[in-house]
Amino acid sequence: MDLNKTDNSSYNDTGYQMLISSSIVFWTYLILDISSTICSFFLLYQFISRRILHRAINNHTIIAITFSSLGTNLLDVPFSITYAHLGIVWPPTPIVCVIWWFASNANFTTTNILIAWGSFERHILIFHEKWLSTKKKRWLIHYAPLIFFMLYPFIFYVAAVFIPSCNDSFIFDYIQPVCGWMPCYASKTPIVMYDISTHGILPNIVIAICSIALLIRVIWHKHIRYRQQVKWKKYRKLTIQMLSLSIVFLIFNLPYLIYVILEYGNILPTNIDPEIYNYLIILTDFCILLLPFITLLSLPSEFWLKKWRHRLPMS
Known part of the structure; x- marks a missing residue:
């Protein structure tokens, strides 16, 4: 692949003229x-x-999501910040476009799939603890899927x-933006349809169904079936932690997904x-940027809030 090959005619295009000032987009992205x-x-x-x-098994998927979202912070968003500031992809070379395509798609898809897996896995952690009672079961049901979902998107997008x-x-x-948004493989219908359906539609369906089902099952077990406050307190954080991530992700990501499907x-x-597409892409970026804060709030307060309070000067 000749990554030094360029087409200077692309500089004659007008590009997107967004209603929101590019400086606002730049500073929002940067901050x-x-x-x-x-x-x-x-x-x-x-x-x-x-x-x-x-060591808490429920945090492993959250840690993986944090790593994948950090990849977006470090590899994808800086390109968007540069573009918002300069108005062009910089430096204007094919290799930058290819790297941006890869960073944008691989990290976002990994986060998408991991949240879907986390939404499903919460049902196992809360209602089927015995499935993870042995080391062999934990590797088969917990570690193996998690490792696969972390590696698979990167392998796919390296190839694609x-x-x-x-x-x-x-x-x-x-x-x-993103050198025209879509990578060149988007012209190959079977690949792009697999990409959209498997990495876009399916994970969001799983997130929505599993999140709604989790909420219903937790309410059912707490108020109707068991009425055990101790059991509810044990799993309340597990439920809130994953539901908060899922809800934020769906709110910001679904509009873009619906647009692409249509x-x-x-x-x-x-x-x-057509400028709506730009705003929807920005929303998906902001979604990833917000996930660490949602995760932080879901941590036990003794790990961050109380420590910060102790450091505040007394009035």
């Missing part, structure tokens, strides 16, 4: 990215340094983004403003 990155590193420090946290020969003749549009289904209204 959120810096604060989210700091929060992610703080979370990982807490998870890794505190044995009670990293870096290997295709279409990159040799692809016209990289450096005036458009577009590829050729049922998108012809009079819809």
Whole structure:
């Protein structure tokens, strides 16, 4: 693949003229990215340094989500910040476009799939503890799926983004965000349909169904079946932790997913403003940037809130 091949005609395009000032987008991205990155590193420090946290099996998926969202903070969002500041992809080279495609798709898809898995796994952790009673069962039901869901998206996008020969003749549009948003493999219908359905539609369906089912099952077991307050207190944080991540993710991600489905289904209204796509992409980025804060709030307060309170000067 000749990554030095460019097409200077792309500079003649007008690009997107968004209603929101590019400076607002730039500063919002920058502030959120810096604060989210700091929060992610703080979370990982807490998870890794505190044995009670990293040994808790319910935190393993959360740790994986934190790592994948940090990948977005460090590899994807900086390109968006540069684009918002300069108005072009910089430096304007094919390799930057390919790396941006990979960073954007791989990290977001990993987070998407991990939240879907976490939403499903919560049912096992809360209602089927015996399934994880032995080391063999934990490896089969917990560790193996988690490792697979962490590695699979990166393997797929390495093959989809870096290997295709279409990159040799692809016209990289450096005036458009993400060099025109869609990688060159998007022109291959079977691959892009697999990408959308498996990495977009399916995980969000799983998140929605499992989250609703989890809420119903918890309410049923707490108020109707067992009426055991001790049992509810034990699992309340498990439920709230995953539900909060799932709800925030769905709120920010579903509009983009619906748009993509309508577009590829050729049922998108012809009079819809194409700039809407830009805003929906920004929403998905903001979603990832907010996840560390949601995770932080779900941690026991003794690991962060009380410590900060003790450091505040007394009035």
